[in-house]
Every structure is written in C-alpha cells, then in structure tokens.
Amino acid sequence: MVKVTVFERVQNDKIDMVRFVLDGVSLEFANAFRRVVLSEVPTMAIDEVIFLENDSPLFDEIIAHRLGLIPLTTDLKNYNLRHECSCGGVGCTLCQVELTCSIKADLDGHIVRSGDLQSTDPAVKPVNDDIIIAKLQKNSSLVFEAFARLGEGRDHAKWQPAQIGFGYTPNVSIDSSKCPDCIDQCIAARRCPEEIIDFSNKKAKMVKDYWQECTICEECARNCPMEAVSIEAKPDSYIFTIESTGAISIKEIIDRAMIVFQEKVKEFQEHLKNKELFPL
Amino acid sequence: MIIPIRCFTCGKLIADKYEEYLRLQKEGIKAKEIFKKLGITRFCCKRMLVSHVNLIDDLLEYNRLQ
Numbered sequence: 001m002v003k004v005t006v007f008e009r010v011q012n013d014k015i016d017m018v019r020f021v022l023d024g025v026s027l028e029f030a031n032a033f034r035r036v037v038l039s040e041v042p043t044m045a046i047d048e049v050i051f052l053e054n055d056s057p058l059f060d061e062i063i064a065h066r067l068g069l070i071p072l073t074t075d076l077k078n079y080n081l082r083h084e085c086s087c088g089g090v091g092c093t094l095c096q097v098e099l100t101c102s103i104k105a106d107l108d109g110h111i112v113r114s115g116d117l118q119s120t121d122p123a124v125k126p127v128n129d130d131i132i133i134a135k136l137q138k139n140s141s142l143v144f145e146a147f148a149r150l151g152e153g154r155d156h157a158k159w160q161p162a163q164i165g166f167g168y169t170p171n172v173s174i175d176s177s178k179c180p181d182c183i184d185q186c187i188a189a190r191r192c193p194e195e196i197i198d199f200s201n202k203k204a205k206m207v208k209d210y211w212q213e214c215t216i217c218e219e220c221a222r223n224c225p226m227e228a229v230s231i232e233a234k235p236d237s238y239i240f241t242i243e244s245t246g247a248i249s250i251k252e253i254i255d256r257a258m259i260v261f262q263e264k265v266k267e268f269q270e271h272l273k274n275k276e277l278f279p280l
Numbered sequence: 281m282i283i284p285i286r287c288f289t290c291g292k293l294i295a296d297k298y299e300e301y302l303r304l305q306k307e308g309i310k311a312k313e314i315f316k317k318l319g320i321t322r323f324c325c326k327r328m329l330v331s332h333v334n335l336i337d338d339l340l341e342y343n344r345l346q
Contacts, residue, residue: 014296015319057339058282069285071293109340114296130296132283135336137343163290245293 007212014128016244019212021169023237030238033257034164039154040260042081043161043247044072044124046099048147055140056112063134067146068158070114070131071245072097075123076256079150097124097148105136112142124148127246161253163243168233170214176203178226188220188229204228211239282336289324301329 001024008019022030049064056063078094080086085095099117103110115129134142153160179186179202186199196210197220221229244250272278283298297318304314311330320326 010319017319055344057336057342062281066282066285066295109337127293128296130299131285131293132295132298135282135340137340140343157291160291163292243292245291 007209016246016250017242018250019239019241021237021239022166025236025238027236027238030166030240032261034166034240036257036261037162037164037242037253038160040152041161041248041253041256042074042076042150042152043159043245044074044079044097044148044150045156045158046070046072046146047096047149047151050145051143052145053141053143056134056136056142058134063142063144064146066133068156070133071127071247072124072148073127074150074161074247075121076248076252078123081150081152091147091149095149097121099125099146099148100144101133101146102141102143103136104141105138108138110136110138110140112136117146119148160245161248162245162250164240166238166240168216169237169239170211170216171232171234172206172210172214172220173230173232174204174206175226175228175230176205178228179203181226186224188224191219191223193217193219281339282334283332284328287322287325287328290322292320292322292325294320294325294328298329298332 003023004020005023006018006020008017010017046064046067049060049067051060051063054060054063058066079097080095082089082091082095085092087095089095098120101112101117103112103116112133112135113129114126114131114133116133117126119125136142151159174188174197183202186197186204189195189197189199189204194210194213194215196207196213198205198207216231216233218231221227221231242250242253244253248256283295285295286292287294297320300318301314304317305311309317311326315321315326320329
C-alpha cells in the first residue's frame with residue numbers, strides 16, 4: 001500500500017515547498033519519480049536573446065545566460081513544446097513569448113531587475129521582480145529582446161521546474177537501560193547537530209517527530225560510549241522534499257510528472273506487444 | 281562579479297535574496313537567522329551568498345560613457 005503523509009508545507013510569495021513521506025514504494029520507483037520531475041516536466045525559460053545595446057560591464061553572453069536562468073511563470077495549457085508545435089519550430093505565438101527590456105540609467109549603480117522585463121503575455125513573466133540582472137553606470141543603457149520557450153530539464157537545468165530530493169526515513173532506537181552509567185551528560189545528545197536527543201531525565205530518548213530533522217549523520221551512534229544508539233533506515237519509506245522555482249505550482253508539477261510517467265509505461269507496453277521485437 | 285541568479289549546485293533562485301541578505305547582515309542579525317528568514321536551508325545555497333564578492337561595483341568605476 002502506497003501512503004503519502006505531508007508533514008511540512010510552506011507557501012508564501014517567495015517559497016513554495018513541500019515535504020512528505022512516501023511509504024510503500026521501492027527505491028527505484030522513488031528515484032524514477034524524482035528524475036521525471038527534474039527532466040520531463042516542461043517550463044518556460046528565455047532561450048534566445050538579441051542585444052541592441054549593452055554598455056554594462058558584463059558581456060552579452062553573460063547577461064543572456066543570466067536571463068535564461070530566471071524562472072518564468074508558466075501556463076502549460078496554452079503553450080506547446082517547440083518541436084511539437086504546428087509552426088515546425090520556427091517560433092509562433094503558440095510556442096514562444098517575447099520579453100523586451102529597454103533601460104537607460106540616470107544614476108550611478110543602477111540595478112536592472114527582472115521587473116524591468118516587459119512580456120507580451122502577462123501569464124509568462126519572471127516569478128518575482130527583484131532578481132538582479134545587471135548593474136549600470138550613469139548614461140549607460142541596456143536594450144535587448146528575449147524569446148522564452150517551453151523546454152525540458154533534460155536539455156538544460158534552466159527548464160527544471162523544482163528542486164527535488166529524497167532520503168531514507170530514519171529509525172533511531174536508544175537502549176536507555178545503558179544510560180545510568182552516564183550520569184552527568186549524554187555525549188550522543190551533545191554531538192547531535194540537529195539537537196533531537198533529549199537527556200533531561202538522565203535517560204536519553206529521541207524527541208517527538210525527530211525523523212523530520214534527522215539527517216542520519218550517525219554522529220550519535222559513533223560517539224555514544226555505551227553503544228546504546230542504533231540507527232536504521234525504515235524499509236520502503238522515503239522523505240521527499242520538493243521546492244518549486246515558482247514557474248509551476250507543486251501540484252501541477254506532480255500531476256504532470258505522473259502523466260509523463262504513465263505515458264512512458266504505456267509506450268513500453270506497446271513495444272512489448274510487437275511480435276517482431278519480442279517473439280514470446 | 282555579480283551575484284549568480286541560481287545556486288550552482290541545486291538551482292535555487294538566490295539573486296533576488298542577495299540585497300535582503302546584505303540589509304539584514306548590516307543590521308547585525310546572525311547568519312543562521314538570516315538564512316531562516318530568507319528560506320535558505322541547504323548549505324550549497326548558503327555558500328553562494330556567504331562567499332560572494334561583488335566585483336561589479338569596482339568595475340563600474342571605469343565607466344565607458346563619461
């Protein structure tokens with residue numbers, strides 16, 4: 001039985017993050033899910049830049065690369081991947097968005113921010129207006145046109161929709177019958193970097209919900225003089241952390257990843273039915 | 281040179297947090313609390329801000345267009 005338990009959810013103007021426990025799946029499945037999110041969920045990112053004027057100390061290439069890395073809010077329903085678009089990859093309103101910027105600095109040390117980008121589609125814009133693009137001196141100008149396209153993380157990291165990772169669920173057990181020999185202090189509790197071992201009643205025990213913070217550094221087990229601490233990973237249980245860049249919401253990322261994953265399985269099934277390739 | 285847009289390792293956006301980081305640092309708030317406020321949890325993103333040298337300010341002294 002697969003079970004998902006969300007235990008942390010942060011959502012505000014700058015952070016969109018979720019942490020959950022995925023129970024009852026194999027390590028391979030968990031990793032497949034992680035990799036599908038990273039490399040197969042499309043997002044918008046600037047792909048081509050035409051510079052008209054650049055008086056900043058940064059080269060055109062550096063600014064173009066910086067622009068590419070800015071996450072753009074993405075509307076997956078209204079845009080096609082470039083190679084799947086009816087225009088054949090030439091670039092039309094169904095597969096690309098133009099963003100322009102025209103800045104002339106009237107003060108020294110003027111900072112060009114993502115808020116200065118003007119998009120042709122209000123649904124596709126930088127995730128926030130404070131991202132620093134370049135710095136200009138008085139009377140310098142920065143004028144360019146940029147084209148944002150839908151792309152996948154497997155082609156470039158700028159198209160990754162989220163930072164996603166997973167780890168084992170820790171299961172730490174302390175044999176407190178060995179504790180009376182350490183009266184003054186618990187070395188394991190002192191060594192724990194996350195401070196999740198409680199030694200208040202002269203008996204060491206893990207605090208409530210310690211598994212959310214434990215990084216399985218094994219500092220406690222290695223340093224306990226009585227060898228009372230043992231650490232194991234819970235079988236078939238993984239803690240996922242997904243942090244969206246802001247381009248797509250976490251719900252959309254997970255939904256889309258699952259659709260892509262199912263399509264891949266279906267495609268594999270079709271290939272298996274081919275009697276020429278698999279004469280079974 | 282100039283603060284990178286994203287963390288080199290994990291890809292988290294950091295260029296929008298750099299000025300806030302400097303402002304909080306000037307107020308004398310401890311680094312641990314600043315990172316908590318900014319929502320930076322991993323050490324790969326922390327080193328991006330901590331070890332950054334903003335050389336672009338020195339280069340702006342040599343303006344091409346006087």
